[in-house]
Amino acid sequence: KNEVEQSPQNLTAQEGEFITINCSYSVGISALHWLQQHPGGGIVSLFMLSSGKKKHGRLIATINIQEKHSSLHITASHPRDSAVYICAVPGGGADGLTFGKGTHLIIQP
Amino acid sequence: GAVVSQHPSRVICKSGTSVKIECRSLDFQATTMFWYRQFPKKSLMLMATSNEGSKATYEQGVEKDKFLINHASLTLSTLTVTSAHPEDSSFYICSADSSREGRGDEQFFGPGTRLTVL
Numbered sequence: 001k002n003e004v005e006q007s008p009q010n011l012t013a014q015e016g017e018f019i020t021i022n023c024s025y026s027v028g029i030s031a032l033h034w035l036q037q038h039p040g041g042g043i044v045s046l047f048m049l050s051s052g053k054k055k056h057g058r059l060i061a062t063i064n065i066q067e068k069h070s071s072l073h074i075t076a077s078h079p080r081d082s083a084v085y086i087c088a089v090p091g092g093g094a095d096g097l098t099f100g101k102g103t104h105l106i107i108q109p
Numbered sequence: 110g111a112v113v114s115q116h117p118s119r120v121i122c123k124s125g126t127s128v129k130i131e132c133r134s135l136d137f138q139a140t141t142m143f144w145y146r147q148f149p150k151k152s153l154m155l156m157a158t159s160n161e162g163s164k165a166t167y168e169q170g171v172e173k174d175k176f177l178i179n180h181a182s183l184t185l186s187t188l189t190v191t192s193a194h195p196e197d198s199s200f201y202i203c204s205a206d207s208s209r210e211g212r213g214d215e216q217f218f219g220p221g222t223r224l225t226v227l
Contacts, residue, residue: 043202
């Protein structure tokens with residue numbers, strides 16, 4: 001089973017700061033997911049990536065397959081970015097996902 | 110983009126009753142759907158893998174007789190919590206795999222259903 005570690009667990013930053021959230025996993029994968037979960041619980045899939053880098057608006061996700069590591073970056077952070085960010089990889093049994101514990105991000109105005 | 114819906118979004122029921130949660134892929138066909146559960150302040154945990162036309166595969170510790178899964182079509186999977194008890198109160202989320210092989214690589218998540226059992 002894949003072990004997923006995220007850091008930091010909690011992060012509070014000021015509006016405008018550059019944010020980095022890290023994820024490492026133990027077993028080689030075909031794709032990694034970055035998810036965003038808002039206080040109401042709803043989950044939004046931000047990225048699904050298997051190599052290199054993806055960018056969507058102010059969000060950037062990178063992955064290093066050899067090092068089994070991925071990062072999620074938020075540029076020019078805004079209070080509306082406040083949420084829990086979750087990294088997930090295949091390996092939760094029958095190709096379901098195994099999730100990291102999440103990073104609770106708070107962006108203060 | 111791929112959209113997955115869940116219904117209902119929120120349900121409150123009495124102990125002992127059964128609750129059905131629907132998960133639909135709206136603009137793609139999904140041979141594989143996944144059901145996850147999240148307890149307060151805990152990580153999402155996979156409950157079962159739902160395959161169209163066949164029996165679901167349950168994770169260890171998940172009672173298949175309590176959590177009935179039916180994947181009757183390529184766009185619909187249902188999770189029925191039978192004889193619900195307060196400890197079943199949780200946030201249930203489904204995802205649908207858009208890849209043809211059903212590898213789990215291309216999962217899109219539903220918005221979740223918050224179940225409260227009184």
